[in-house]
Structures are given as C-alpha cells and as structure tokens.
Amino acid sequence: MELYNGSLDVKTIFGRWLDEHQQSNYGAYIPFVGIIREEGGIEALSFDIYEPILRTWFEGWQARAAERGAIVKFAHAVGDVPVHTSSYISAVFSPQRRVALELIDAFVEDFKANAPIWKYDVIDGKRIYAEDRSTPMEGAGVLAGSQKGEELGVRN
Amino acid sequence: MELYNGSLDVKTIFGRWLDEHQQSNYGAYIPFVGIIREEGGIEALSFDIYEPILRTWFEGWQARAAERGAIVKFAHAVGDVPVHTSSYISAVFSPQRRVALELIDAFVEDFKANAPIWKYDVIDGKRIYAEDRSTPMEGAGVLAGSQKGEELGVRN
C-alpha cells in the first residue's frame, strides 16, 4: 500500500514492483493502471483517503490473496490528479495465470466499491464531490431510520 | 504485435505503450506480464511462432476490441527465454474499467488457446516439446479419420 501526493509515477512503481518479485517465481504479473480521463470539462480529479480503514481493508485482501498463493499491491494518489495522469495502480502477482486474472478483477472492483476514498471533480479550481459516481460502502445506512437492522428487532 | 528474440524488456515495452497512449484518453491500462517460472528443472522455455497466422489472429482481436472502444497489444519472445524473465506481455487500453478487465481475461485466454505458438522446455540445453501443457487449436483434427466433418457427409 503506497499513497502519494498527486499523480503517480507509473513507470517507476511498475518497475519497482517487478524488480521486487523478479526472483519470487511468480508466473503472472498483472497491474491495473487507472488514468484520469478528460471529460465533463474537468481539469483534474481530487481524492480524500481515510488511511486507517484503507489499511485494514487492504490487509483483508492480502490475506485472501495469500490463500491462493498470490500477492496484491496498490498505490493511490491523494489530492489533485490532472487529466491524462494516473491516480491509481493495483497489481497481482501469482504463480498461475487464472488466479491472477480472477484476483485483479475482484480486487479492482472491491477497491472501487469499498476502499474509503472520496473523489471530486476539479473544475475551474473548485472541488466538487463526484456523487453520481460514488457508491455506498458495505453496511451503509446503519444510522438511518430505514436501516435493515431494524427488521432484526433492533430498537430504534 | 511485437516479436523479439529472447526475453522481453518488460519495463521498456510497458513504458512505451503507456507513452503512446498518454493523450488517447483511455481510463484503464492493464498489461499482463508472463514470466518463466523455475519448475521441473528447466533452465528456460523456448518458443516457435508462425507469424502469418499469428498476425491474422491478432487482427481479429484488434477488430473485436475496437467494437468496444478498446485496443489490445502484445509482445512475445521467439527462441529461448531463461527462467525469471518474461516471454510475453499482453495489454488492453480502454475508456472503461469493466471493458478492460473483461478483455484482458478473454484476450490472454484465447492467446493461450489459439495463437500459433509452440512451447518447449529447455533442460540441459535440450529442447523438449511441452506437450502436456499444449492445446489443440480450434478446428483441430480436420485431417484425422475421426474428424467431425465426416458426420456432415464429407467423403473420407
């Protein structure tokens, strides 16, 4: 887990991870590189991260990967990331091709859905929460009146 | 499509592809890097490639990727590739994360199953066909007595 202020240096991170595992006898290395698209008139995206919970989330994934003989890695930007630069790299190393392909998919999707990271469009220097692209985390709504816990007889 | 004698220079290829599409407004770049595992006492794997059919196969994939707004790339080694070095890199660039994750999986699997490439173990300097890991291509058996075409009334 690596957090950086601003855009990621993609080549350096990719190469360092490759070097780290040069002798580990993994047969497949799949990085996922996320690049900020120019759309909707944005000049950048910007990110807030809550590090303690992100760390716990990631430790869960490291354990899940280890059960399959694989490892997962990621780097993410904090703050502003201009269009056409990278905010995010995830990667899987695995002895087997199938495990690597399945893990990178599941890892990237869960990252999107459950990592405690908040995204903002930057337009004319203003930071606007990307509400339309954001997803409630697992367990969301526990403090709302309509929360599912009530059905289980929890007092309100 | 890039073919190289011996191991791939992974970092250079990864970085060049990234640079080529820096301004293309793709949001996801997923390379798959295949690395030779040390197992079964091999010192290297070795590859034969039949380039004309590989090119046709790849053109089919470029068209399929284009329909989804994506592009695919690959580099592969010819000849001997020592353990712990890379024989193969595939990659997808796509505006969308989902398309990229689905395409890299399908592309890598079809590469394995249908690209006209033959693999050999290199042990004590001898090249031994990796028969146990090889798969008949689509349409295999057309020249055999048991071929399915016969059921269609084709004379033998």
Place this chain on the structure above:
Amino acid sequence: MITVEFLGPIGKPPMEVEAGTLGELAEALKNVEGVSEWLGTSAVAINDAMTADRNAPLKDGDKVSILPPVCGG
C-alpha cells in the same frame, strides 16, 4: 462522551456526543443539519473497525467515523 468524525465530502468538524450504542448515536444525529442527509448512504466505523450493527455498544472515548459513498481508483 464519544467523538464522531465525518469523512470525505461531509465536510463537518468532529462532534462530541453522548451515546451508549450506534442506535442512540443515530437518534442524536438525525436532526443535525449537514449530517442527517448523509446517514442513509453512509457506513460507520467504531475505532476504525467497520460495523453495521446498530446494537454495537459505545463507551467513553470511542471514535465513530461516518463514511459517505466512496469512489476510489
């Protein structure tokens, strides 16, 4: 007293609240301007451990984090 912190776009300074369970905290927050509208879509952590249990007990000095909808990557 527990401390409630509001992450990401909620943009509120931390609050001190008296509450013995998450359910009681929910009651305390439901009329707080700039907070109540986030409760339906926010997840919760107690001392940095995620929980979805409204019965979860709270004790003096606990930190509760309110996590609105996320979008990493």
Place this chain on the structure above:
Amino acid sequence: MITVEFLGPIGKPPMEVEAGTLGELAEALKNVEGVSEWLGTSAVAINDAMTADRNAPLKDGDKVSILPPVCGG
C-alpha cells in the same frame, strides 16, 4: 501440386502432395511416418487462412500448414 508444411514440434521438412481437397490430403498423409500421429490434434490452414472444412478445395500451388497443439504466453 500443393506444398504441405509442418509447424512447431512436428519437425518435418515440407512435402509436395497431389490433392484436390483437404479430405484427399488427409488420405495422403495418414500413413506418413512422423506425421500421421499429429493429425488428430492438429489444425490446418490453407494459404495461411485457418479452416476446419474437409471439403475445402485445393489448387495447384496452394500451401497447407499443419498446426499441432499450441501453448503461447
């Protein structure tokens, strides 16, 4: 005459064969040592285009490639 080439591990030099269809070529190859045992698992291309049609016609000068089981990557 057509030319038959054997790819990858088959390791045979090209052969010249008289055949009007892939079916006739199959007949011609079925007793060739070092070739017949590959026919059940090999795919075929005519002039570098893959085909699985035993009726596919062959004409003078065509090149047929025999492709044994593959393993790229």
